[in-house]
Amino acid sequence: MTGYVVTRAGYASDIAVVVGERLLSGIAHGPGLGEHRATWPAPPHLHVRELLALLTAAEIRGRGGAGFPFARKVATAVESGRRRVLVVNASEGEPGSAKDSALMMTAPHLVLDGAEAVARALGVKHIRIVVPGERPAVLPSVEAAVAERKALGDGLRYDIWTTGGGFVGGQARAVIELLEGRENLPVTAWQPEAVSGFKGRPTLLSNAETFAQVAALVALGAARFGSVGTPEEPGTTLLTVAGDGPGGVVLEVALGTPLSEVLRLCGYEPDITVLLGGYHGMWLPPEQAVQRRMSRSDLSSVGATLGAGIVLPLDRQACPVTLTAAVVDYLAGQSARRCGPCKNGLPALAEACAHLATGGAPGARERIEQLSGLVTGRGACAHPDGTARLVGSLLRNFGSEVSAHERGVCEIAAGVAV
Structure with missing residues (x-):
């Protein structure tokens, strides 16, 4: 690949950010507002009906993991009829993800364009931005972009918050807890954030890429936005x-x-x-x-x-059973420890996976399946469910290797193709 920018977007190593045809199209010119405007025009002031029509036509979904239709989030916040809150969640606690950090360092104004378009349509005057505590290079980049915006006197207020780090710190409810001055950990919620979020107000909270996609949609229009991708999933x-x-x-x-x-x-x-x-x-x-x-x-x-x-x-010489055990052990240590599935279930699941990886553990599969069933659907957040999903895919897709480990043999180490 050619034409890439290398930035400190990762946890322990540099991340190569490749120039793209849309969101990453102008990154080679620099992250400043002047350079950004050479590629992207200032977003127009849209009525909420116009914004919803665009979002619906382009079928934009959240890019933070759940893939929830963004138009439905906006509509829910509108239908509340109360003063709304807008949060750009760029906290990205997942170690394997660097896209939001990369955006906030190479194209922060595209993210802010999308947030501005949504904020003005919803009548929001205050944009809150959450950045990852474990990626210190992101904060100064966002601060510089916000300073350029404030110098324009556009009437919007920007505040930046930094997470405490960790895998669950970027979860929506954990972010709300942070903004309200409490520990940056998820809690049980009975209503979606778009109905009752920050201080009980309708809160439109989405990740950095989602807002960047909104900015591209507003600038290009639905037809041009959908000129790439598939008819069902444009963009x-x-x-x-x-x-x-x-x-x-x-x-x-x-x-x-x-x-x-x-x-x-x-x-x-x-x-x-x-x-x-x-x-x-x-x-x-x-x-x-x-x-x-x-x-x-x-x-x-x-x-x-x-x-x-x-x-x-996965490297061909690496064993998915061993790696899954290591990941589950990490995830067990990253839980909020506020409910039984996180406090007790995940450590027990990690121990069972470790026994399987070590080898010579008859009945390990049955024990893992039992524990996965016990933690699924019972946590205060989706952390136990996601961990069980990972383990379940190992059991389904690598049954031969799992069985070999139960017998005390690693097929990868023995040179058997997986």
């Missing part, structure tokens, strides 16, 4: 490939692009095992990876999701 998406280790890449591809093409672009062979969707995602064995496309409809056919756009290729 592009940002992906972080191998973001939890050296050599990570953030790139932009059209929705519907084959996963094999994404892997080739990043220097990987197309027929390898992939963890798709991050640490709460799903293992795809090589025979599935070569068939899948970057679209919700295609991935759902095998029970997978794009999640937050995370692609983690």
Whole structure:
């Protein structure tokens, strides 16, 4: 790949941010407002009806993981009839994801354009921005962008908040807790944030890429926005490939692009095992990876999701059982520990996975399945569910390797292809 910018977007290593055709199209010119305006015009002031029509036509969905229709979020906030709150959530606690950090460092004004367009349509005067505490280079970039905006005197107020770090710190309710001055951990919520969020007010909270996509839609119009992608899923998406280790890449591809093409672009062979969707995602064995496309409809056919756009290729010499055990151990340590599934269930699941990885653990699969069932659907947040989803995909897609580990043999170490 050529024409990329290298930035401190990752946890432990540099991330290559590749110039793209939409959201990442102007990053080579720099993150300043003047450079940004050479590529993107200032967003017009839209009535909320105009904004909703655009969002509905383009079928924009949130890019933070859940894929919820953004138009429905906006409509819910509008229907509340009360004073609303807008939050740009760029906290990105998932180690494998760097796309929001990359956006806030290379194209912060595109994110702010989208937030401004939505804020003005909803009558919001105060934009709150949340950045990751564990990625210190993001904060000064956002502060510089906000300072340029304030110098224009556009009538909007911007406040920046920094998370306490950790995997669950970027969860929506954890962000609300942070904004309200409490510990940056998720709590049980009985209503969506768009109905009752910050101080009980309707809160439109979405991630940085979502707001950048809104800015692109407002600038291009629905027809041009949909000129790439698929008829059912128009537009592009940002992906972080191998973001939890050296050599990570953030790139932009059209929705519907084959996963094999994404892997080739990043220097990987197309027929390898992939963890798709991050640490709460799903293992795809090589025979599935070569068939899948970057679209919700295609991935759902095998029970997978794009999640937050995370692609983690697995080295052919690495064992998915061993790696899953390590990830589950990490996730158990990252829980809020505010409910039984997180406090007790995840540590027990991590221990069972560790026994399986060590080998010679008859009945480990049954124990793991039992614990996964106990934590699913019972937590205060989705953390236990996501962890169980990861483990379940291992059991389904690598049954032979799981059985071998129960017998005390690792097929990868023994040279058996997986």
